[in-house]
Every structure is written in structure tokens, then in C-alpha cells.
Amino acid sequence: MNVEAALKTLGRHRRREGQLALTRPTQKDRVLAQLRDGPTCGTEFLDMKIPRYGGRILELRQGGHNITNEKCWKxxxxxxxxxxxxxxEAGIS
Structure with a gap:
């Protein structure tokens, strides 16, 4: 199962009027899931319909994730x- 399918299946839960409702994963969640799956080129984020992926990567870095970048070889x-x-990952030794 690819990352996008897994995220759509799992979703995130939040309370609304006493019930649990599934919500779509945020772009930041999708970027992090893709990076957990392996090295990812900027064009792959564009294919995932995340045009401002650089901002999401910055947010993840500010949250403590160690994300490196280099020239794409893929x-x-x-x-x-x-x-x-x-x-x-943030919070993991």
C-alpha cells in the first residue's frame, strides 16, 4: 500500500458534537509520511498536489525533525x- 492510500485509509480523528469524525490528513502529515517512506524529490511532492512543500518541510524542521536535502539523483x-x-524524527533518540 502506498503512502497516499494509507493516509486516506487511516485519516485523523477529531471530536465533533460528541462523535468521532474522520478528517483528511494535513499537507504536513502527508509530507512527513512520504519522508518516512524514503528520500523524496520535490517533483514527487508536486505530483502529490503539495505545491508549497518547502513550507511544510520548514515546519517539520522547526518541530524537531532532522531533514536533510541534496541534489536529486533519482x-x-x-x-x-x-x-x-x-x-x-522529533522526540526519538
């Missing part, structure tokens, strides 16, 4: 593209 790009890698 694809043949016409211009410089970056690949992101999750090195360490």
Missing part, C-alpha cells in the same frame, strides 16, 4: 531539483 531533471531525506 530522476533526470532539466534543472536543479532537491531530494529530501528524514534523518531523525
Amino acid at each position: 530522476h533526470q531533471h532539466y534543472s536543479h531539483q532537491t531530494i529530501y531525506r528524514l534523518r531523525k
Whole structure:
């Protein structure tokens, strides 16, 4: 099962009028799930319909996640593209 399908299946819970309602995962949740799955190129985030993925990565970094970036080696790009890698999760030694 790919990351997108898993996130759609699980969703997140929140209380509304005494009932649990499923909500869609945030873009930040989707970016983190994709990074947990492995190194991810910026164009892959664009394919996931997350055009401002850089902002979400910044939020994750500010939250304590160690995310590194380097030149993309996964694809043949016409211009410089970056690949992101999750090195360490926030709160995990």
C-alpha cells in the first residue's frame, strides 16, 4: 500500500458534537509520511498536489525533525531539483 492510500485509509480523528469524525490528513502529515517512506524529490511532492512543500518541510524542521536535502539523483531533471531525506524524527533518540 502506498503512502497516499494509507493516509486516506487511516485519516485523523477529531471530536465533533460528541462523535468521532474522520478528517483528511494535513499537507504536513502527508509530507512527513512520504519522508518516512524514503528520500523524496520535490517533483514527487508536486505530483502529490503539495505545491508549497518547502513550507511544510520548514515546519517539520522547526518541530524537531532532522531533514536533510541534496541534489536529486533519482530522476533526470532539466534543472536543479532537491531530494529530501528524514534523518531523525522529533522526540526519538
